[in-house]
Amino acid sequence: AQSVAQPEDQVNVAEGNPLTVKCTYSVSGNPYLFWYVQYPNRGLQFLLKYITGDNLVKGSYGFEAEFNKSQTSFHLKKPSALVSDSALYFCAVRDRVDSSYKLIFGSGTRLLVRP
């Protein structure tokens, strides 16, 4: 069965510092991996995705994520955090062999960037 784990409920970082939001996954085949961000009173916004190829994926708002197959991880990163990055972040996975195209979401990590 597919699953996604976001081990941290909340991540706190100072503005200007690098940030990492962790995600690990479990699928039977090879994964498609996604990161979404949810700002208060808003829907989820697509940030980036991993399909194949380069393990470092660049996305919106300066975010990037690194796919690590051996560690089954897809951590979200940003070199220099902004206060406006404070939001709820969701990792999601879909197994390429799953014909239902079901997307499995993690429980979310709240990022708080302090000035």
Place this chain on the structure above:
Amino acid sequence: DADVTQTPRNRITKTGKRIMLECSQTKGHDRMYWYRQDPGLGLQLIYYSFDVKDINKGEISDGYSVSRQAQAKFSLSLESAIPNQTALYFCATSGGGVTDTQYFGPGTRLTVL
């Protein structure tokens, strides 16, 4: 994403009432989805539809029904609302293809008293 709209944005109702949440999209996507979000649980899939004639149950379909009126419209109904259906509901769409990225509406906050 402004291309996916949901109505109403907020709704308070009473136990036993029937309620419908509506979703419209202008992205031209064939695939549409309904999710609910509960604190600490992420998003759970209620129903999904790959075209007008294709409706599928998700992880938590009990107590819900859907209608795909057109390619652009997908409605979620609670026939007899109960308090544990209090949640944030999201509609999403996707266009198929290799990765089938989903795009979400702004959500409907539903409270069942």
